[in-house]
Amino acid sequence: MSENTVIQSVLLDDENSTLVILDQTLLPNEKLFLRLTSQNQIWEAIYSLRVRGAPAIGIAAGFGAYLGTKESKAETYEALYEDFKKVKEYLASSRPTAVNLFWALDRMETRFKKEEGKTVEEVKKALKEEAENIRKEDETICKTIGENSLSLLKDGMGILTHCNAGTIATAKYGTALAPIYLGKERGINFKVYADETRPLLQGARLTAWELNEAGVDVTLICDNMASIVMKEGKINAVLVGCDRVALNGDTANKIGTSGVAILAKHYGIPFYVHAPLSTIDLKCSTGNDIHIELRPDEEITTKWYEKPMAPEGVKTYNPCFDVTDNSLITAIITEKGIAYPPYNESLPKLFK
Structure with missing residues (x-):
């Protein structure tokens, strides 16, 4: 499979605080990438299957948790954590069956807690890193699953x-x-x-x-x-x-x-x-x-x-x-x- 046939359906545009997703509800007639900037938009995209597939949902949830927390005006770790929990709870309500959704959100919370004692900006940076790790690891996981299946x-x-x-x-x-x-x-x-x-x-x-x-x-x-x-x-x-x-x-x-x-x-x-x-x-x-x-x-x-x-x-x-x-x-x-x-x-x- 050549590189130009591999479509990344979930991406982070951190400079613009945007989650970029391929709107799968429009396929096969239209290949449209949506730029989501609010928690309501991200929730709706997961619920409406604009982003779908267990791993992709997890990736979107990770980025969504980061972007939602990035918007927080909190000035302390404790206040930021309260805002993070609200974002997590809201995103978790979008798809009750998809375990990857909860897995990714729990993983983001675990990373948050590991950053206790650090500044608000350091915590936000760590959440971005964790969300990116979820995406990168999924690519490796998928290839390994493919190798095992091919056998x-x-x-x-x-x-x-x-x-x-x-x-x-x-x-x-x-x-x-x-x-x-x-x-x-x-x-x-x-x-x-x-x-x-x-x-x-x-x-x-x-x-x-x-x-x-x-x-x-x-x-x-x-x-x-x-x-x-x-x-x-x-x-x-x-x-x-x-x-x-x-x-x-x-x-x-x-x-x-x-x-x-x-x-x-x-x-x-x-x-x-x-x-x-x-x-x-x-x-x-x-x-x-x-x-x-x-x-x-x-x-x-x-x-x-x-x-x-x-x-x-x-x-x-x-x-x-x-x-x-x-x-x-x-x-x-x-x-x-x-x-x-x-x-x-x-x-x-x-x-x-």
Whole structure:
């Protein structure tokens, strides 16, 4: 993948106190970078999925926490900390399921506390450094996840992916798409089938777009076509990302992921979850403990249509995520290695 195909979707323009993000809600028709200067704008961007993907959300949260604190007029460490906590609490309310959001904000708070006794300007400088570290580390993490995943794949394989876990969802490379990009750099080519991923069409609008931009062999399919392409022998592995991993290996990912996992199990196809350690929540025992965010009705009934495609006033149920049972997951691929069942034993070992 050439450098000009690698899009950085979250950047800091510190000189202008601005968070620059690629507005993913406008893709594939328009590539627009937004310049966000207020906490309300950053909160809305995370909530409305203008910035999305677990790692990218964490990066945006880190920069958002820094910029919000940078605006503070506090003159003492203690007063600045009170302002920081308000910023953290506000940003944390934007996406209740995304563990990277809380992970990044907690990390920023930890760094803040380490600077106790220093001047206000020194603390602000430290927060900027920490936010930049989150971004740089994510780029390294994604590449390592890609290396580990690539070790399980072979040239020419058919790959099915759901939602978007690519370069625009991270600092660079992506998680589930990292082996695709690394493989292309090395002359290893895959045939990728991208689920459209209703109702927000992240597969159609984002995954198909970025892979096509990078010159990857990608075919777009509707979500309900996954079974037939598996049955026809076109799929050799399923690669997905995730937003949260429980201690027992249950994983929360974009709605529809669990259905793909059930199909893969039926057809004997390996199902690989790509998860940075920051998405693994050892305090969360099982998937039953993961809060599932409900999204607005219009995402199903009107969002993509010139005219409503459902009866006016009809009840809707629009969960943003579902939980894939650990029994359906072949392996969980992280930057620290590949975890296999039983996950309640293998996942904690990754942290040692």
